[in-house]
Amino acid sequence: EAQVTQNPRYLITVTGKKLTVTCSQNMNHEYMSWYRQDPGLGLRQIYYSMNVEVTDKGDVPEGYKVSRKEKRNFPLILESPSPNQTSLYFCASSSPEDSYGYTFGSGTRLTVV
């Protein structure tokens, strides 16, 4: 089944403790992206990647890092999480062959206390 898999689904952590949210896709998509969803703000793009070793900042990159060492994986790294990063995070992938329409993962609900 074609899908984007992110882990974990839920995570509670403390301020300053480094964490990584993993994302993997099995569709051989070139593009991958991370979004955060907050009430009243819709989805905002954190980082995106157009191919291996190519990443670009989205609208809200501060406090986040990403890497794209392999085509299928695009982990999101929070080096020093803060409470304002409490949010619902989505990973997504797409391809020009799909008219760039992103396929989304199920989401990771992160709480930073």
Place this chain on the structure above:
Amino acid sequence: GEDVEQSLFLSVREGDSSVINCTYTDSSSTYLYWYKQEPGAGLQLLTYIFSNMDMKQDQRLTVLLNKKDKHLSLRIADTQTGDSAIYFCAETLGGGKLIFGQGTELSVKP
């Protein structure tokens, strides 16, 4: 700049048509999309339209694009309770950057 605006709520009766509206500001957008998000779930791509098209129909869904006014709409015919969800419009310039609106919460009453 890039910005996508939607009204936040829409309530309709089962069997009626729903029309969800969206305005965007970047005239160089190549594709525009409609996504659906059900409670507790990720986003599901419903349909998209290429910027050189005016209309696209897909079963109960009709997308209208007015490039002059930078206005996009999604019409759902014969709306059902299962259509209750949040609907997002989004635009892309063709690269990996995708800009979403705030989402319209559609409530369908029996």
